[in-house]
Amino acid sequence: MRILPSPLRHCLPLALFALLGSQAQAAEAPGVEADLVDANRYLLLYSATADERFLDRLDATGKHLQAALGQRQDAAALHALWASYEQGRQQMLAEHAARKLDQNGEMARSLKLAEPLDAYLQAHPLATPSLADDLRSRALLTARLANLQKVDGPRAEAEAANVKALDERIQQRIDALAKSDPALHDELDKRWRYxxxxxxxxxxxxxxxNAQIEAMLGKLAGA
Known part of the structure; x- marks a missing residue:
């Protein structure tokens, strides 16, 4: 199968990544990084399922992200990053609507669209990821694997190797809640085991x- 070229394959100039790298502050505007993770997850869930409800979630996440950028020193660069992502997404959807791109093509394109956001997150890791951050990472990994298993088997195998260590860390963090917050521990542990x-x-x-991850994130947000 011939995969159509992604407009974002080389669309982000090196200068933009340099700007992101020099200006990003890990302590600023908590939630922006989570929004970037969630955005990638929703796009990859859409391409894996063709369920447009995930696009609605992506749109809502994008609005939240842009509203949260005001206090960040790297706001302009992140706006540019998000604009490129959105442009590529809209082009992908238009090509799919015109039947120029099948579902496997959408999966490959979505994986490519996710790369700039992944690159930003990898360049600016959170100093102390929370349990919620780990759950988001696990959910993104699951969505990514669902796409890779269809279009890139070798990479899927490489990504799958990350699951075990992350799952063990999540279980340990849930177990640690048993004494400090038994009710929260029981709720999260039940959902995690499911x-x-x-x-x-x-x-x-x-x-x-995805539903269980969302429920767990909701419990943590309300704790």
């Missing part, structure tokens, strides 16, 4: 997995 068995043919079931 996720371990929500599989079919060795692959994670995306809808129940």
């Amino acid at each position: 996720l371990q068995v929500s599989q079919r043919n060795g692959q994670q079931l995306l809808y129940p997995f």
Whole structure:
């Protein structure tokens, strides 16, 4: 299958990444990084399922992200990053609507569109990721794997190797809540254990997995 070229393959100039690198402050505007992770997750869930409700979630996440940029020193650069992402997404959807791109093509394109946001996150890791951050990372990894398993088997195998260590860390962090917040521990542990068995043919079931992650994030936000 011929994968159509992504407009974002080389669209971000090196100067923009340099600006992002020099100006980003890890302590500023908590939530922006989470929004970037969630945005990638929703796009990859859409391309894996063709469910447009994930695009609605992506739109809402984008609005929240842009509203949160006002106090950041790297706001202009992040706005540019997001604008490029949005432009590429809209082009992908237009090509799909015109039947120039099938679902596998959308998966490959979505993975490519996610790369600039992933690059930013990798260049500016959180100093102390929270349990919520780890859950978001796990959810993104699951969505990414669902796409890679269809279009890039070798990379899927490499990504799958990251699952075990992340799952162990999440379980340890949930276990640590047993004494400090037993009720929260019990709720999160129940949902997390359910996720371990929500599989079919060795692959994670995306809808129940995403729903449980969202529920766990909601519990943590309200704790």
